[in-house]
Amino acid sequence: MNQLLPLITRTVVAAATLLVAATAAQAQGVxxxxxxxxxxxxxxxxCHGIAGYQNSFPEIHKVPKISGQSDKYIVSALTAYKKGDRKHPSMRGIAASLxxxxxxxxxxxxxxQAGKAPGDAPKTASAAAAALIEKGACxxxxxxxxxxxxxxTYPKIAGQHADYLYVALKAYSVEGNNVVGRSNGIMAGIAKQFKPAEMREIAKYLGSLDGDLQTVPQSRFR
Structure with missing residues (x-):
């Protein structure tokens, strides 16, 4: 398996490069x-202006921190909800109106609204988490x-809520469900390599890292 990891990494990078090029070609310049x-x-x-606010669909988890994500990622995510590539009913309804x-x-x-930028090197992962991160070429x-x-157009994931990361990662492995799942060829191939317990291990490590994502309470919730 270890001999396959460099090949998997090269394949992921190549596919990601193609997707970046396609995304750039489709940019509207708004x-x-x-x-x-x-x-x-x-x-x-x-939802996003209340620290620790939880969503109960498709299972209980904290709503993601979006303050500090890049503008291009936020547009990409909203577009995916609007098109139905991300099948969260509430988010799709909101995105459809935009x-x-x-x-x-x-x-x-x-x-x-980004927080303090993290350093270049994250904290050391456990042996189990490190192996999974390497396997997924994250x-x-x-x-x-x-x-x-x-x-x-790709998300920052360091310091994101671990339970959200788990739900998001698992969603990429879902097929044939009208209300749950995410369509992304790269992430689907990666997610399907892992069992739920392994996804939780990855999410736990990534969520423990320093990052510049945050929830900024809005005035009515302060």
């Missing part, structure tokens, strides 16, 4: 306004410290 996004974020703060300008404005607002796309992805 410029977002953080000030406009602040006004439009009213629909978001009920124009490209709305998405760009929200992305500008949330991307400007650093190939998300960066050596998991907070500087190779392309801004």
């Amino acid at each position: 410029t977002g306004s953080a000030d406009a996004g602040k006004k439009k974020a009213e629909m978001c703060i009920g 124009s490209e300008q709305d998405m760009a404005d929200l992305a500008a607002f949330y991307s400007a 650093a190939s796309c998300h960066g050596a410290n998991f907070a500087k992805p190779i392309d801004p």
Whole structure:
């Protein structure tokens, strides 16, 4: 198996490079306004503006930290919900109501709220977690410290809620479900290598790292 890891890593990097090129080719060039996004974020703060707020679908987990994600990733994620590539009913309903300008404005607002940037080297993982991270070639796309992805359309995952990371990773392995799952050829291939317990181990380690993602409480929840 160890002999296959370099091949898996090269395959993931090659596929990621192709996806980056395709994403760049499809870019619409819409410029977002953080000030406009602040006004439009009213629909978001009920979940993403409350520290520790939990979602009960498809299982109980904390809603993700989105303050500090790159603007391009936020637009990419919202677009995936709108298209149905991400099948979360609530998020799909919200994303369906957004124009490209709305998405760009929200992305500008949330991307400007990054916390303190982490260092280049994350803390040492346990032997079990390190082996799983290497098997999944996670650093190939998300960066050596998991907070500087190779392309801004990919998420920062260092310091993200571990229970959310687990649910998200598991969603990529789901097929044939109308309300649960995520369509992404790269992540599906990676996720299907792991058992649920292994996904939890990966998520636990990544969630323990320093990162610049955070939940910024909005005024009505302070």
